Amino acid sequence: MVSAIASASSAIAALNARISVSPVASAWQRRASWSGYARALQLQSAEVDEIDLFSWGCGLQIAGRARQSTTLDMFDRFEEWSTALADRDQLNWRGRVPADRADQRDAKQHPHLIQAFERVRLHARTDSTILPWLGLPFALRDLGLSAAPLPSLAGGVKAFRLKGTPGPDDWHAAISSLGAAARTSLERLDHLERQRRDALRAVAAEYRPGALIRLFALLQHRPLVSPQGISKMLGMSVAGASKLLERAVNADMLVEITARRSWRQFLTPDLAAEFGFITRPVGRPRSEPPPLPPTRDLGETFDAFDQEMAAIDALLAGIGQRSAS
Template sequence: MSSVASAWSLRAAWSGYARALQLQGIEIDEIDVFSWGCGLRIPGRPIRATNVDPFDHFEDWRVELLARDPLAWRDALPTTIGEPAAAAEHPHLIRALDRARQHARIDGTILPWLGLPFALRDQQLSTIPLPCLSGGAKALRLKRQPADTDWLSLVRSLETAATTGLNRLDQLERLYRDAQRAVIGEYRPGALPSLTALSCHHPMLSPQSVADLLGMSVAGASKLLERAVSTGLLVEITRRRTWRVFLAADLAVEFGYAAPKRGRPRSEPPPLPASRDLASVFDAFDEEMAAVDRLLSRTGQS
């Protein structure tokens, strides 16, 4: 299993939930769901309405995604949802999408869009429910018989979501390796390993949030964040001395806060030569990743 599996799962859940909210007609961008998940507000972004809570289903959905019982979500579905006799003639992907269609026709909430990863898992198209594959199409709810173009558009959007999720996993693993190299390159890494591990799980940070989570002063957290910026692991997405917000480098370009590099993609540096000292550093960093995962789980943020 990848060392960043837990961190990617949480990020993918924010991405999938953003897509489900958009299908509910809520005007929200993916970056705003990441901002909510990290407990920070980005200056200049629209303020969310307070008369409704668009995230009221997120925690229960996240628990279901991590549950070991593969039948829990399906058993909670309305009994009217089933597979007609002709379903066996169709590909497994269409059968999974049709279950989401049936659910959306009788349930006007966000739950049908959040249920698509479970339908894909139940059709053995994935071994676990992948949260980045939540979604669907408004045509599934509004039309009694969606047209072929609706199905084609839905399949293509699902393909895009899967490709994006895979690319983000690749970028997160690369950030993880870059973090290891940065820690090794520091003469006195101090709390830098803890911060870089935190940024994998919690990609949006502020001096106050780092101080709270890592148990240090706000001034010390600010200096630590600036060190991470100097190593290329974080990007500051605000241009003010107060209410500063930092974003993990792998997401800064995607969300438009850093310019993409021109020309050929930068080749990754070759692996460092194996040695006992390096192995101990890598093991220590893996333990930092696990410790941050436990920390965020205790505080209800993972």
Template sequence: MEAMPSRGRYGPEYTPELVSAIASCSAAIARLDARISASSVASAWGLRAAWSGYARGLQLQGVEIDEIDVFSWGCGLRIEGRPFRATNLGEFTEFDDWRTALLSEDALGWRDGLPTAVIDPAQAAAHPALIRAIDRIRQYSRLDGTIAPWLGLPFALRDQGLCTRPLPSLVGGAKALRLKRQPSDADWLTILRSLHGAADSGLERLDHLERLYRDAQRAIVREYRAGALPSLAALSIHRPLLSPQSVSQLLGLSVAGASKLLERAASAGLVVEITQRRTWRVFLAADLAITFGYIRAQRGRPRSEPPPLPASRDLSDVFDAFDDQMAEIDRILARH
């Protein structure tokens, strides 16, 4: 094995602990990237991950905000019991442009927008791709005090070949990158472990979202007359916070009809009501209810998933129709 490059003025000291952290973090990012490329819920995961990543970026900027509050903002619903956030503080002004960049096919767009002083020095070629990606964010954050550098890490990872697309849940960094001329080895280790955790969390949430998708298929099959349930199931996968009013607007139902439809979805285990007042009800997709602490995780062994439904032409037609509903909801939300 070739000797690791000396520290010099670039990167960390390559101790065994740090080398192990680089390897495991890179592998975690690769696993997430591979799963996303083959997932039927990649689009919905991408939007949810963008809200999660943006919350992390705001926290690195010193904004006291929880992830659920960014989901609340993104879905346009205020959650009972959560602190009110003023809309004139400009906390979310960068989100739309960032989301557009994440979806762009222009692989050079983010790199071309960097300050000209952000460069890979000659010695960077001898360092791991993950270190080069993080160092770009370090340089960027020293020049720009906004949220932009933290939001840039998914692009830096993509540019260094660690993933095939920017993965929005991998927003990150550390205040030490901005505040210290030379981050310590402990700072590097903290950043790597945090990024590793974000990749593992992104993969876990993808697992849960894919299970919700399969649970929705089973719920539709169990219904004698599914009616608008497939549309609501598809909507809850893309927009996890829903109210009767928002469902009414997006699916063209009456508010009373939307309320009854949400109750059907709750009975099927697809959504969980998280408010107490009957006058302004809010429901959360079941896969996030435990994540955000609205219901308790079951103790003991994880609940086993029901076996796959037997293959048949009729079921194939039902599932194809549900996938069409998923695509249609994606188009509807893109216009809002």
């Protein structure tokens, strides 16, 4: 148990330190919220996989995946949670959590990680909704384990709700799963940052990059795309969007996950491998090319890419707010 606590705490600390200075923090936050919400839905016994949340978040039904039930809105709490994650008021979420109880005060003699899970456990015993599982990132933040809520760390174990007194195995499972989630989040942050660097290299290598900059910036926030979606987002014809996506495939920035001529769908290579659409590469990871030599043109490309990322982030946030209202 001590080893599991130390390992999970170390992984959370590393993720917290990295995300605070990452140039892709906003894009990671959006993807991490899909991952965390998927885990919370699974604890509610919903028949959903993580890829289904990415599909929902990107607004694209993946071919071959079963459609979600229309009689029950599994995502009804997502916008509320997403808004709370971005709220700088640390008291915002605490109004949803039960008041401090004697057994919760007794937990203060334990490590902070155990205290965070104890908050989730007590909340889950009095609230049968998804909210207790979504509250773990806020508990970790409140106890100083992270500077801000890390949405991919939502979760817990079903025993917190079903058992009056969870056993050591239940606590160990909760801590181990949290550590695994933090390590997976770090790996995905690595992939996202490398994707940004690869995108900049691909743009710099193009004689006329055109809309590639906007597409690569969009892929940071929406890794699952189709020609029809790109056509709407970037204001071009479907044929033009298809050609643009082919250029991204040739630059190893996308892989096609459908085998058909119409309604094609594309996913970033890291997630395509993780979700089983392509075979994971074996052996040592491919070495990264050396950094490009600094030039004025390259600096302008970096600036243009970051500006496009910020613009798309604002655009997607606006779409989310309109959908919520």
